Amino acid sequence: MALEAQYREFKRSEWAQLHGRQDKTVSTAELDQIRSLNDKVDLADVREIYLPLTEFIRVRLRSFLSTAYNDATFLRDNAGHTPFIIGISGSVAVGKSTTARLLQLMLSRQLPQLKVQMLTTDGFLYSNAELASRGLSDRKGFPESYDMRALTDFLVDVKLNRKALAPQYSHASYDVIPGAFTEVDHPDILIVEGINVLQKGHESPIYYSDLYDFTLYVDAEPDNIERWFLERFNQLLDLAADDPNDFYHQWAMGKRADAMAMAKDVWQTVNLANLYDYILPTRDRASVVLHKTATHAIDKVYLRKF
Secondary structure, eight states, rough: OOHHEEEEEEEHHHHHHTSSSSSOOOOOOHHHHOOOOOOOHHHHHIIIIIIIHHHHHHHHHHHHHHHHHHHHHHHTTTOOOOOEEEEEOTTTTHHHHHHHHHHHHHHHHHHHTSSSSEEEGGGBOHHHHHHHHHTTTGGSGGGGGBHHHHHHHHHHHHHHHHHHEEEEEETTTEEEEEEEEEEEEEOEEEEEOOOTTTSSSOOSSBBBGGGGGGEEEEEEHHHHHHHHHHHHHHHHHHHHHTTTTTTHHHHHOHHHHHHHHHHHIIIIIIIIIIIIIIIIGGGGSSEEEEOOTTOOEEEEEEEOOO
């Protein structure tokens, strides 16, 4: 089914008009802090895309809380506390992390009485040693490289209002950090970002999207994402040149052309294949799709009809 068939399309100018009275925005300095390497987001994006988006999320949050209250009233039960979980998916290098951090900042500012947490699913990757033992080193990022059962159990614990621990991941070492966890302790809103957010758990009957109350997919043409991936890789080499402990240092010390050729091969054989086979097919499960142009600017917003 074509995206347009089940989504209502808003051009950027149309979506911007949906911004209401909310004026608790962010500063340029704050954007500089949360912007991912090689990503581009400015105050115009905040005003025209993210302010209407956060207001729409607040509409969905009110509906979610109302449903929980009405169900509890009917069942003559205590509604208790159930976190509202937001999932953000999309390709590697498309800008998911920037979107997640920006939404966390804006929702925290607009709803200061609520606890808003954010984490990435990267921590649920198997360690590099475990991937090697399973013969999956060249499949890192594909569904089978994640401990999907652990991720499912984590989300279930969050939904049941239990304290939950999420493993931490280091992009500098390109590996899970042994013994390091992020504690998710009764948040009102939890934002989860990752390429596998909308996927069906490997060897699990549960779709992760069944555990989310609102989902986003950050979309762009594959050719644009490839260019952003290579630009980011080149910048990572520059940053790693003086740090022998950085995962990218080994390539920063060699010929740049050879390193870039390797990165292009990784994009073609790993990231692009993963995008076409496992990530892009989940796009139609998202509540909202943000479409990016070649300059990272969001030109269209798609709102799911059903």
